[in-house]
Amino acid sequence: MKFKFNPNQEFQLKAIKNVVDLFDGIGEYHTQFTLGSEIAPNLPENEDLDDDFLLENLQFVQEEFDMQMDARDTPTMKIGVSHSLEKERGQMLEGVSNDIYEYPSFSVEMETGTGKTYVYLRTIHELNQKYGFNKFVIVVPSIAIYQGVKKSWEITRDHFKTIYGNDFCALRAYDSSRIQEVKTFATAKNIEILLITLAAFNSVSNNLYKPTDKLPGELLPFEYIQQTRPIVILDEPQNMGSQKSKDALRTLKPLFSLRYSATHRETPNLVYRLTPVEAFRRNLVKRIQVVGVEQRELGGKVPISLKKVSGTGRNAKVTLVTYTSKKGIQKIEEVILKTGDNLFDKTHLEEHKGMKIHNIGSSKGEEFVEFEEGTVLTAYGGDGISKPDVFRYQIKETLAQHIAHQKKVERHGAKVLSLFFIDKVKNYVGDGVQPGIIKKIFNEEFGKLKDQLERFKDKTPEDVQASYFASYRNKPKGGQEETIYLDDEATNEKQRKAEKKQFELIMKKKEELLSFDNDVCFIFAHSALKEGWDNPNVFQICTLNQTLSKDKKRQEIGRGLRLAVNQKLERLNDDQVNILTVIANESYESFANTLQQEYLEQEGEAPPKPKPKRAPAKRQDKFYTSEEFRDFWKKLTLKSNYTINVNSDKLLAEIKEKFKDKKNNTFPVPKVVISKGNFVITTFTFRIKSFEENNTAIVSVIKEDTKGNRINLGGDLFDGGLLISENDDLEKLLKEPKLRGFKVNSIESKKSNPDIEFKNGFKVSKFKPETYTVSDNRDVKSKDSKSGLSKFPIFNVVNKLEQATSLTKETCFKILKAVPFDEQPKLFRNPEGFTNKLIEITKNALAIHVAENIEFELSKDMKEDDLEELFPEKIDYVQTEIVETENHGLYNRTQKDSDIEEVFVSSKLELDNNVQFFFKFPSKYKIDFPKIIGNYNPDWGIIRKDLSGIKVQLIRETKGTAEIENLRFVHEINKVKVAKRHFGALGIDYDVIKGDEDSWYIKKEDNELNKLF
Known part of the structure; x- marks a missing residue:
């Protein structure tokens, strides 16, 4: 069997020609040149390629290519024209030569x-x-x-x-x-x-x-x-x-x-470009469909895997694999944290708010990480989901996709191959006696499904699978020779030889695997061998990782993008045949978003609107140096001691009541969510056709996608263009939701480089079309499946509860016994999820109990605050978060975190002449409350004259409601209740307000009394 190659593919010939044309004009008289020595070089030693000659040819190649792309209306393919010849210049390898060398x-x-x-x-x-x-x-x-x-x-x-x-x-x-x-x-x-x-x-x-x-x-x-x-x-x-x-x-x-x-x-010196979008659009590669197999607990928590713990004691660090969010795009990454670090600071995911590392266990085989809010992760359980259950769903989906696709392509003579990449070889090869869990599951699921395909009916699992793992023999001192499998990329000569041997075997089998005469069509290989599997008939790629996969998605799909071949090894150009299915160990949405972001890094996207530079907020020293401010701050620095009277019986009764709340306090059952959809990229090309009277313009907007669809959104009017004016919204005009934010900001026709700018910062020049690219995740379907009957090893739940809450062992044991009978079996199905939920319920009840029973007593000691650090002379704020506070603010501009704060500041504090001054507490200012409550940062400090002219010290917390019990989160209620007691001990008037009340400066209790009289 020999591969057939088409010598006339235009896109390949163009890439070749553009390189060859760089040297047009040097002639071929060098062909026969030889030195007196026996070495035959490309050019004689005393002859060089002239830089000006190369630059001129380079510019010609680039200009010609870009003109062709303009003619095709594919501006994303354009490469631009170089102004100078870039050269690689520097020293040679240290220890070999000290010479400087340069080359283009x-x-x-x-x-x-x-x-x-x-x-x-x-x-x-x-x-x-x-x-x-x-x-x-x-x-x-x-x-x-x-x-x-x-x-x-x-x-x-x-x-x-x-x-x-x-x-x-x-x-x-x-x-x-x-x-x-x-x-x-x-x-x-x-x-x-x-x-x-x-x-x-x-x-x-x-x-x-x-x-x-x-x-x-x-x-x-x-x-x-x-x-x-x-x-x-x-x-x-x-x-x-x-x-x-x-x-x-x-x-x-x-x-x-x-x-x-x-x-x-x-x-x-770029001479040719074939972008991913263009390759998809021209059907030069397979189209992509994604099946996401996501692991979640009931309630849809974002999964976190514990990868490793390094160091010990205070130096211990934990590596977690989880989702992160950057510019609204979620992707899977490794994050490294130490005790005291906040997971949210690394991931910027709302679900991770408050997840601060409390403790890291580094004992070998017993590694764990505990968060302050109670979540505990261990090396064996990760995120509380049974890995075998996830593997089973992934393997089952891969087999189902394989069988369905083989039926579809049978008439074309194409043999379907499925690739499984794993990160732990032991999960496949086992211990030498029993097969690993992955092989065991594959054998079971193949047996269940094989009758659905005629070719499989008389085959055993062993007939249809093969594995490729780099390994070598090793004999430890005094021990027996053993086989060592590589779980990571090779780092020494012995490992590199093992890898090389395995790659040679993979390459030898390349054509053989494409023949129906060879039964093998399911291939298991280590993730480190990914690059070797460049086989055109890979239609399914499944990543069976113990942790979330953090590899570049383009690397994951790269092994299966080539167009398929038939039994004669001829390329098949049918787009119904050329579909690659990725069975990912994460949600469809996460995989597709990350893949989109990787493609956009090369395609370009609409930029965020640039923020104009604004003068910093300046401190108003007439307030800052005033006696009133200094007296107020002196009182705020007074330390207070607290005592908590915990009534164990009452607390236990409160926890039992929480157990009855099935809506919010059900113990988690693991589940696997399977989502499936096609991955499509859509590109909008904007071009200015003409500028018209009354500050209007005619633009064309072409919408194309990687499925080959092309639409002129402007319609037939104005020669295929759309007449627009300032403030027009393209999303509404064109009924295209993907153009959200494309509202016309300005039409500048009289500049030297006329352009149209949209309010999202996207700009189109008269002389240069621009493109905007988004992913178009179509026909996404999801289904939930309960996890299997796998059981985990059970750790000491009482000890975990005791560590997390500081309650006595006896009380913790009573709490565990109080778990409803119908919920208790979940401990064996999901010990970590069960324990984390138990800790969460207990902590919530304990926090409420503490807030109701805490007492503060003033101390004579004072905290040492650096006022200059807390309130510097100037502060740079983000422009959109600013309120002008020249009248009464400690700063002439003040940052606002919500519309509620803006209303309070601009309509109350700034306009009330009885307000002497006010300030927002800096984020660095924290009041130490019990750990179960969390440290507290108040909102507003205010000095205001009352009716009798006395200057009153006020602290106000602005919320969506003034009723404490109606606050959105329980932890907010607890903090406010504790703050009320704390400031009461200091003799400072504290209250929660909505910010729009006329009587915001009067305590609610006083208001109620006034109403009575």
Whole structure:
């Protein structure tokens, strides 16, 4: 079986031509050039490529490409025109040479799965045919890509021979044990390609820099490469961007370099671009559908996994894997915290507010992390969900998708492959006696579903599955030889050899796996081997991780984007065949949002509206230095001691009452939520057609998506355009909800560069169309499934409750016994979820009990506050959060956190002439309350004259309601009740108000008395 290649794919030919045209004009007289020595270089030693010549050609290539993109109305593909030639300049590898070297680099951006390797291998032939260049070094960052390039060269060799009639092209895969081949590479007169990993030459200790008997003579191995003046091709250069890597690349002394990637970090001298959106739109890659298998407890809590604990005691740190939110986009990331850290500060997720690390346990095998609000995570349970249950749903979904898709593509002669990536090999291979949990589940689920597909009916699970894990034999001192499986990427020579061996095996099986003669169609591999699985007939990718997967989504889907082939290894171009299904261990929404964000990083999106610079808030020293302020603050710094009288019997009765509240206090049952939808990207292209009278303009808005749909939203009027004026809202005009925020702010037709600006900051120039890209998550369907019957090991619940609440062991035992009988079995199904809920219920009841029974007593001691730090001369605030407070504010501008605060400040405090001054308590100012209540930061401090002219000290808390019991959160009620007692002890008038009351300065109790009289 041999892969068939189409030599006439326009997008590939354009990428090749744009590189070849960079050197147009140098002629091919260099082809036969040789030095007096035996080395055959690309150019003689005394001849260089002129910078001005290269820049002129580069600009021509870029201008021509952008004109073609304009003609196609695909502005996101445009690459722009360079003003200067970017060159890579710096020192060579330390310890090898102190010389400075520079060379130009040219970048090609191509989406994964569109034939990037094919393009640069064919570019080599074109450069040789046109200019006589014959020495090329392909540098790759990993063994996986190294083996992949070797395989690509093998399967394209005959194809290129047919095109170029040239059988004199050799690829030499560098191996330090055959180092003499660098001399053959340097001296051969035909096309020579040296394939090498970066790790083979990025250290002075590498064999490439050492003398060897295998290469007699004056030159060291690397000097043979240098003297060829090689053209260096960088595959995935974003993984070779460190200073040391750049030094190593300069040490090869390239004539120039060509950089190929889908995910560049930098693109010097960009000559070609094929974006992900364009690749989807042209059906050059498979379309994506996502099945999200999300693990949740009842109530939909955001999952958190404990990955590891490092260090001990005060130095202990915990690594958690959970969702984070940045710019409204949720993604899965690792976060590292220590005792006292707040999870919300790292994730910015509302669900994580108040989750402060209280304790970290680092004993081996018993690692845990405890949060102040009661949640406890352990290494074995993570987020309280049974991993085998999640694995089962993922495997079942993968099998179901596999069978359904095989039925669909059978008539096309395509064999469907499914890939399972796992992060713990033991979960598959087991202990040598019993299979691992993943293999066991697969065998069971395959047995249940196999009769749905004719091809599977007489097959056993063993017939249809294969596994690829890097391993090596190891014999510990005094022990027996054992097999060691790699759970992480290789870090030493023995591990790298194990990886290399496994990648070689994967590549050898590439064609074989595509044949129906081979029964294997379910492949299990370690996540670290992902890059090796570049097989066109991968239609399902399932990640079976013990923790949430934090890999780049584009990396996860990259292995399955290539268009499928049939039994003759011919490409299939049917978009109903070419669908990749990702079975993710997170929700569809999370996966799709993260994937969208990764694509948008390369496509561009509507920017947030820039915030104009505003003068900082200035302190008004007439108030700050006043005797009234100083006296008020002196009273606020008085310390108070508190006593709490806990009535255990009453507390237990209150907790029992809470157990009866089934709506809010049901103990959690694990469940798995499965969501499914198609991943589609939609692009809007805005173009100004003309400016009209009365400050209006005609614009065209083209809507396209990656399913190939294209609509002119402007309709047929005004030559396919839309007449707009200031304050027009495109969302309403075009009935397009994705254009929310596109309200016309200004139409500037008389500027040198006329433009239209929208209120979200998006701007379209008369001379340059702009695009806005969003994901369009279509037909998303969800279903809930209860978790299986898995049971967890039970830890000491009473001890956990005692640690979390500081109640006595006896009281904790009584609380556990009081759990309703019908709720008790949930302890065995979900011990962490059960215990966390028990702690939560107990803490809530205890907090209410404390708030009702706390007593404060004044101390003579005073807190030491730095007033200059709390109230600096100037404060920079976000412009939209400012209220002008020139009349009575301690600052001439004051930050507001809500509309309620704004009403109170602007309509009451600023307009009341009896108010002497007021201030907002800075966030750094905290009053120490019991831990169960939490520290307190009041809202407003006010000095106001009463009817008799006496200056009264007031503290007011602005809330949505003035009725304490009606506050939204119980912890708010508790804090306010405790604050009332605290300030009462200080002799300060404290109250909760809505902020719009005329009598805001009178205590509610006093108001009620006034009404009586």
